[in-house]
Amino acid sequence: MSARTILAVVVFTIIAMFFIFTALFIHPFGEPDETDMDDYIIDNTQEETGANNGVTAVVFDYRGFDTLGEATVLFTAVAGVILIFRRLKK
Amino acid sequence: MTEMSKIVRTVTSITFPLAMIYGLYVIAHGHLTPGGGFQGGAIAASACAMVLVAFGSKWTIEKIKEKRLSVLESLGAISFIALALLGLVFGVAFFNNFLTGSNYIFGVVPITGSGLADINTAGILPLMNFAVGLKVIAGLFVIVLVMAYATTSLKEDKK
Amino acid sequence: MIYNIPYLAVAALILLGMYALIFKRNLIKMVIGITLIESGVNLFLITLGYRTGSIAPIYTSSPGGIMSFPVPQALTLTSIVIGVAVLALMLSLVIHIYRHYGSIDAKKVRRLKE
Numbered sequence A: 001m002s003a004r005t006i007l008a009v010v011v012f013t014i015i016a017m018f019f020i021f022t023a024l025f026i027h028p029f030g031e032p033d034e035t036d037m038d039d040y041i042i043d044n045t046q047e048e049t050g051a052n053n054g055v056t057a058v059v060f061d062y063r064g065f066d067t068l069g070e071a072t073v074l075f076t077a078v079a080g081v082i083l084i085f086r087r088l089k090k
Numbered sequence B: 001m002t003e004m005s006k007i008v009r010t011v012t013s014i015t016f017p018l019a020m021i022y023g024l025y026v027i028a029h030g031h032l033t034p035g036g037g038f039q040g041g042a043i044a045a046s047a048c049a050m051v052l053v054a055f056g057s058k059w060t061i062e063k064i065k066e067k068r069l070s071v072l073e074s075l076g077a078i079s080f081i082a083l084a085l086l087g088l089v090f091g092v093a094f095f096n097n098f099l100t101g102s103n104y105i106f107g108v109v110p111i112t113g114s115g116l117a118d119i120n121t122a123g124i125l126p127l128m129n130f131a132v133g134l135k136v137i138a139g140l141f142v143i144v145l146v147m148a149y150a151t152t153s154l155k156e157d158k159k
Numbered sequence C: 001m002i003y004n005i006p007y008l009a010v011a012a013l014i015l016l017g018m019y020a021l022i023f024k025r026n027l028i029k030m031v032i033g034i035t036l037i038e039s040g041v042n043l044f045l046i047t048l049g050y051r052t053g054s055i056a057p058i059y060t061s062s063p064g065g066i067m068s069f070p071v072p073q074a075l076t077l078t079s080i081v082i083g084v085a086v087l088a089l090m091l092s093l094v095i096h097i098y099r100h101y102g103s104i105d106a107k108k109v110r111r112l113k114e
Helices: A003-025 A036-048 A054-062 A064-084 B006-028 B037-055 B057-063 B066-090 B125-158 C002-022 C027-047 C071-101
Strands: none
Touching (some): A003 C002, A036 C071, A054 A064, A054 B125, A054 C071, A064 B066, A064 B125, B006 B037, B006 B125, B037 B057, B037 B125, B066 B125, B125 C071
């Protein structure tokens, strides 16, 4: 058991204590704290966007910028995979 | 990777159209039922990966070159940004929903409360669903195809 | 305290992923550990938006009642797609390292340091 292994075990135990302490003393499952933004979205989706699906209206209309960033990440990943496996023909 | 036996190839050629129709149905009805662009694109891409596993990677890359799939994926990304910029030309701001409540193709507003609705509601949401679905199908299939073809050549180089 | 079982499952997933990332030497096992951490974070995002006795936030022929929050579900969709993209790039780099060095042991692929 070298010194590096003992240091790794001590740090892992401290982080595990943090996670378990947070999981036991967080607010109970099923009673969220702030509900103002989602109550507005649930009440006004059918008039403003005209969609019958709340999740699709949030993904493409109320929060469209996050979908634009995610499309960019997917395009960059595909370009990187094609670039790694390319053979230059001589 | 090599191809599989005759029974697997026959059953795959029967099951592949059913899986593609199910994936395109989930993409097209994204504004009425649970689903949308990303979920339906994942279903259709796994149907295409089933064909790749059953028929071998050499046969598949002779039929479908990867340059055509890259063009399809770029087409999906460009049409998504073009729909967002049209909201700036015809409406008020970037990403504005300019087809809701007007008399063009997708402009009916449904009745408030639970109930059935038409398919031509919800503005530019179905068009955006098609663009993102095309992008996800082409992107995931290109990743699986390039990795399978590269490891086949790796095995032949080492022997 | 017995009602917080979803949050304890999230903590267990993240701790198992961190154990596989710190104490293992094979590169593929480290990639599996990173995927476990991402799954734990996605589960945590979904369990933050639940109200007791609620239904899905969809209006097509739904029975009446209060609805859960749609915003955490939208954020989880984005997170899953980003996880797939990062996993594809990590596995491509592991294949490239194997072709160059001949082994995937984390103690042998350190030619940049010396």
